[in-house]
Amino acid sequence: MGRVYKFGSGISTDAIMPGRYNVTTDFDSLRKGCFIEARPDFVATVQPGDIIVAGRNFGCGSSREHAPLSIKQNGIACVVAQGFARIFTRNATNIGLPIIRCAEVYDAVQEGDEMTVDIRTGVITSGGRTFAGEAPSGVALTIMEYGSLIEMIKARGWAALEEANVS
């Protein structure tokens, strides 16, 4: 159970982690830079387990992995969006930041609402209502089972995907 932070559509990785704040690999610096200009109160108020709800094309633009890392470092349990940009999807999956695509929930919840997300089934509950988000499948599910891309490669190499015959 977490509280909802609501964002619009087309939230770019520049908005999540501006180019002036990602000249580092230090995870705590990245945590502090999350939404620093687009949503300056975010880092000060977010609690572990909170959930980001957004519209379409979340994480568009730059490939900077600093963006999903900064969200993860703030303890966000899951990002639920109507859609995710391609590279952001891969990056979030690779580092173990749960993301769930769901078209309906965006208009049904408000900032600050309580929400629960089952990151395996995609089932979202909030305010007594239940929404069917897309459960992870294919490569994303395989990587999720290992925890991260690095853990998957360390355990099995690419055979983890080739033998699973994912599609």
Next chain:
Amino acid sequence: MGTLAEEIFTQRLGREVHAGETVVADVDFAFAHDVTGPLAIKAFEQLDQPVWDPARIAFTFDHVMPANTVAAAELHRQIREFCAAQGVTNVLAEGICHQVLVEKGIAVPGGIVVGADSHSTTYGAMGCFATGLGSTDIGVTFATGRTWFRIPETVRVNVNGEPAPGVQAKDIALHVIRQVGAEGADYMAVEWGGETVSAMAMDERLTLCNLSVDFGGKAGMVEPDATTFAYTGGRGREVHVSNPRYIRTLEVDASAIRPQVAVHPAIDNVRDIDDVAGTPLDEVFIGSCTNGRLSDLALAAAMFEGREVSPRTRTVIVPSSRRVYLDTLERGYIETFARAGALVMNPGCGPCLGRQHGVLGPGENALSTSNRNYPGRMGSPEARIFLASPAVAAASALRGAITDPAEVN
């Protein structure tokens, strides 16, 4: 049988593959730059193995070059140390990755290239499959020489007709983005073709493929032809579209396109120049991986010759590579820029990502030949960014306001 993307993966895997399949494939080249590189190294080091092939890996110093903070200098140091330890000699501090690596010949027809930068789609102009990945993906490729791909569906864009004077590849791409929206090619490849693209030089094809990611494209591609093989000196392998099934086909009449401007705050908020002409500008930036090549700077120099840029506008020009810089210098363009009152910076990403060389303040307007106008991209989130071609940028620099290049020539 298939699209260019399908044909390239079919060649690579030695079996016929089609859109929707997920495969693990060998890549020909992988790279990262000075901001994504250190995170890629951090991921790579967790695997505790050497790099797969030092000759097929590169690091570029371009996003913050030369270092303007202690933190940036430290990232550069980490990269140099890593490359020395791993025997990686492609440590390139001579411009933007997507220009320098094309000049170095790492992308050839039929190849597969991955880079830790979203605009890695640019290399598809060489008739290869190229896409941007995050740092962890690239770190794993550095170790294994492979990555996974979902073979994408393809949007085909057929461009025909002679563009009017002052209308460039940038305008054609913005016109397409205006039609399909910022998510128009999400998770898909974009295949650019038609008579107009066939007639284009490599510089312009690179612009089209570069901007393909900005409407969601996983790759931007042009089928290799005589122009491609002339550029590569015959390197690469023949690969051709064969009875393709496209998810969508767009027909573009280039002769009907006006100069296009993507208006803050979104790439798909595109207008004809006539709708935004006269908007005052605090900064004009001519450069970037989209439009910082020789033909772009030649066009700006021709318009600046014997003139001065508006004193109310700082005009920043950044050649995309050392070679472009030297060619520009030899042709006298640098002197033209300096006499016109423009500021010429060292090759690299320049002010595109708001970290150096012309950061925007609150309330300022900038017109840029780059590819992104998200709030905060070039500095203050209260600045407004307009994206357009080098012709529009040069004309606008002279007038200090958004200007149709036809008015200046």
